[in-house]
Amino acid sequence: MLDHCSISHKGGVVLWSRSFTPEAEQLASTAASPVNSLVREALIEGRTTEEKYEKDGYALKWTFLNEFELIFVVAYQRILQLTYVDDLLSAMKNLFVQCYQPVLAAFVASIHNVSTTLTVQAASFDFKQSFKTWDAYFDKLLKGLESQAALDRKSRLRSTVRPAVVAATPPSESDNAPALNPESTTDEQQIALNVQALKNRLKGRGGRRGGKVGRVGSGRDSNTESDSDVQPKRKAKAKTQRKWGDEVPTEADMATLDFSMDKPDSGSENIGSVDVQSLVDQTSLGTRTNDGMYEVRDWDFSKEKDGADDAIANALKPLDSKVSSSEGTLGTLGSIFARLTGSKVLTDADLKPVLEAMKQHLMKKNVAMEISDKVCEGVGESLVGKKVGSFQSINNAVRVALSTSLTRILTPKTSTDLLLSIRTKLSAPLASNQQRTPYSIAFVGVNGVGKSTNLSKVCFWLIQNGLRVLIAACDTFRSGAVEQLRVHVRNLSMLGINGAGDSKGRVELFERGYGKDAAGIAREAINYGRDHDFDVVLIDTAGRMQDNEPLMRALAKLVSVNNPDRIIFVGEALVGNEAVDQLTKFDRALRDFSSASGTGRGRGIDGMLITKWDTVDDKVGAALSMTYVTGQPIFFLGCGQTYTDLRQLRVSNVVQAILKN
Template sequence: MLDHCSISHKGGVVLWSRSFTPAASHTAASSASPVNSLVREALIEGRSSDGKYEKDGYAVKWTFVNDLELIFVVAYQRILQLTYVEDLLNALKTLFIKLFQPFLTTFVASLHVTTTVKLSASTDTHSSWNFAKAFDGWDAVFDKLLRGLEDKAAQERRTRSGHVIRPMVEVTPPEEDINIVPSQSSDNVLDQEQIARNVQALKNRLRGRGGPPGRRGRGRADVENGRDSLPGSDSETPSKSKRKAKAQRKWGDEAPTESDMASLDFSYDSSTSDSHIAPPVDLSALVDNGSLGTRTQDGLYEVRDWEFAQSQGGKSADDVIAEVLKKSGQEPPKPSSGSLGALGSIFARLTGSKVLTEEDLKPVLEAMKQHLMKKNVAKEISDKICEDVGQSLVGKKVGGFQTTNSAVRQALANSITRILTPKTSTDLLLSIRTKLSAPVAASQQRQPYSITFVGVNGVGKSTNLSKVCFWLIQNGFRVLIAACDTFRSGAVEQLRVHVRNLGMLGVDGATNSKGRVELYERGYGKDAAGIAKEAISYARDNDFDVVLIDTAGRMQDNEPLMRALAKLVATNNPDKIIFVGEALVGNEAVDQLTKFDRALRDFSAASGGQERGIDGMLVTKWDTVDDKVGAALSMTYVTGQPIIFVGCGQTYTDLRQLRVGNVVQAILSD
């Protein structure tokens, strides 16, 4: 049974609606209704474009009529799984337009006369237009249509039920047929006995005296019987059955001295006078002066923006597209037309003034989907973007090749921009300064700002954490790095080297800034959540401003490790949880982010803390993908959270901010 059905204009005017239960009527009128959530999250923010939306136990489906700017919405309880909703939406759209098209055309035209008329129509619609009189008789048409579809669905259910029950009765064998089932042949019995003997022989081999489990040799029973463990294996000589124990290597009677250990330490160059003193570090190799950020008028250090034109050797996207078209013998489009490069040839068939249909757009959208996937956009995200673009263009009237080209490009650019536009602030510096400047009670101490870096193995969490640390030091903050990767060998030593280098770099070239960065570590094999808690307490007692928490890499499907990470989050409640991912991944980015975010939310709430998910992303290896920047689109679409930084090199200055316009330009280029 349906809960709600409505027909609205995109400007917000409800032309007709029907609620089938009192609860549905109350819900539809509230601000938290699934229909209002649909408009806010799916239609405005572009979070869903497949014609179906789920919220608070309700399933909402919708369809558009673009030329009249109408939205047809049907809501029902998700558990019912109604099969006739698609047919109902299509029939509603067809009948409503057929019956009331003159009135609808006049109404829509009046909304676009002037801005004043549009505002008055949206604020005082009922006094200007009598929809009840205009749509007189529509309720009866709707009731008849709904009854017909419900009766048809019920008949189909009864038919399917009859087909299911009949074969179940027929396939039951008669009782007398059970007695004539052929018995197992003697060959099958022998095979089973042979298999049992082989399994027992394998167990004997694994328990044999010749060595540890799995080591090649004969089991005890086989040695005593003078035959091999497994049938068909090569026979061994009797001399090999008795193996001589390996002699223990003698290392000396006393423990090694410090001088002995120093002679075996090859960590540094042997030419230095003291092997325990690290040689001087080439500071120029740690900082790329060409990648240094800039100082604002307020003295703040900002990292550079990633620019697509620079990655293309100084050429803009339009220049690259023009070169591609020239090589293929085509005339380059004018800059104002906004070509899609190789996709432009598909628009050639859409000439003349016409209203775009689904058949017209089908080849264009398919080529667009392939283009997005070549840019490393995940397949399901490409599908949804193309569906969104198609829905916004069907019914639009265009004229000429350039107009069609511009309309499709603009629709695609709008969809990508809507997805990439952050819903929360990306100014991490402002967030840190706000917390540190907030007043605290006299009996309390100021809490440091804490950031936890999470992600899968090998994406570069520790390296990019150090880049963020350099950025914070340049802005005058004291930073404590917590070594909470207590599993990977060398993880603590890696951070120790970074802290040493960052301490020597200082601020604006000044040396001896060791007091600005410090490492908090407790070795390996310890509880990461406990180390993070101790580090935050240490930072609070020693006036550190920011705590950067480095965690061990883990796969998103490893539930025990994800529970341990959620425990760290629930115990310490960091201010930011940043997911570190690679720019090289496509579909894998969606799987990683979805499972990381869901596991953190579920397990952190189960651990007694508040539900926490991913707050932002840092994408590494950005310099390796050129214009294939679709991973940014996939990651932002999945979580709705912004990409705070991208890493694009090996030095501490190789950190960039990501601007929406540059990403859109790179994705639309060829």
């Protein structure tokens, strides 16, 4: 049984709807309606990896009628197996157009009239009067499909009754004959002996690849021979103590090798020996606004300016018929577009080769394969049924649809202005008995992606904006992790604000050594930052693989205990398909484990920081894949080795890079 059906325009106007249960009718009138969630998450944001959308126990399926920009939606209980839903959507679409084509054409034409707004145009149409006969048509259509589904179900039941009866009859003696055959038992014993002999032979070789195979007919047991060959190798000499020269090193020699911060008398000399200029790249410094705020620079893919003011305008610029296909945007698809000449209504068959070529183009840009499939499916759904004219208009229509889909996916649904969020929390009024808690940001990710390095870049950005930062060393596993942060704190203390001067009081390291509980260290760091008037606490965590459940539970514990204001996933721009797996499992594990260990809904990832961005040129598909999977924004890009090598990501620049040949 269905719960809800609706027909609406892509602009948001509902032409017809019906709820079949009181619960569905009540839910449809609220903001939490599954249909509203479908429109927001699947249609507007373009984020769905399934053929159907599920929300709050409901399953929803939909189809488009692009000729009149209509969306047909059917919702039903997820536990039900309704086989006729797809047929219902297809029949609804065909019948609705057949019955009301003149009304729909007039409505769509009025919407595209720029002199009036969509609300005024919708108000001028009496949908209830225009579609008053649709209820009867729909009831007849639904009744016929339900009856056919019931007949199909009965026929399937009849076809399964006879085999069930036959299977229920007791087996005859002849049925058990193979099991009692002595020859089969002998074969099984022989196979077991052969397997054991093979295991012994492999064990004798020590499991090494490329080992010498014993000669057939040598008359020697391979296991015994291998053991005798391997045995002398196991008797290795004890490792002797390493010596430095002929004599024991003196205290002066040891002092020259001591680079620790707490080294007596010479700590200031070590600090003074660091080249401050090498820590800051003047060419990649950010800019300061009129109110004195320091902003990191935008990443620009175009190394050579082409004179265009708007990058996205170039990406959508139609191909000139005189320009070769390799010179234009998506020019490699030129030969495919050339097949779609003439004025016609686009069909699935027309678009199939175009979308396949588009999929290959996206994958060459490092977009994950399954994401490429879904993006191309969305582009195809938006074009099927549209009437286009010449080659250039077809070309432009496909490229505009692709650019629109990419822009919709990459556009963040939450603010990417971290500085605004920090200042909002710090300026919020507090009760008289409360003490202000610093803004906390946790950096998480897999091993070796550059969490600590890019955390220090974010710290430099915060210091330049006059904030006091406390770095919490919560990577208590990796050797040298605390020392690495200690070096960064020393360097950042030297730089100060505006790249010069002393700012020792603006950045500090909070560490408790190795082997301790990371969640407890983070809690102590936040309390320390609160008591000593720090504005921001940056939490550095140990790298871990997304499939390691014990380590993911430990990270979830850190999240649930400390509830950081932002959880930033640090990922690489080079990983491609792996980005989807890493990010999906990280987000799911954090939500599941933090919810189980704490109270309320589990926390997930709030945004991304993508490192090694300068190594991928225009193959920026990782940004699209990561944003598609989580729906969360990309806060920063890491693109170099100095503290100023941090960039912001503009959606138009990513679209330009993906559409570029």
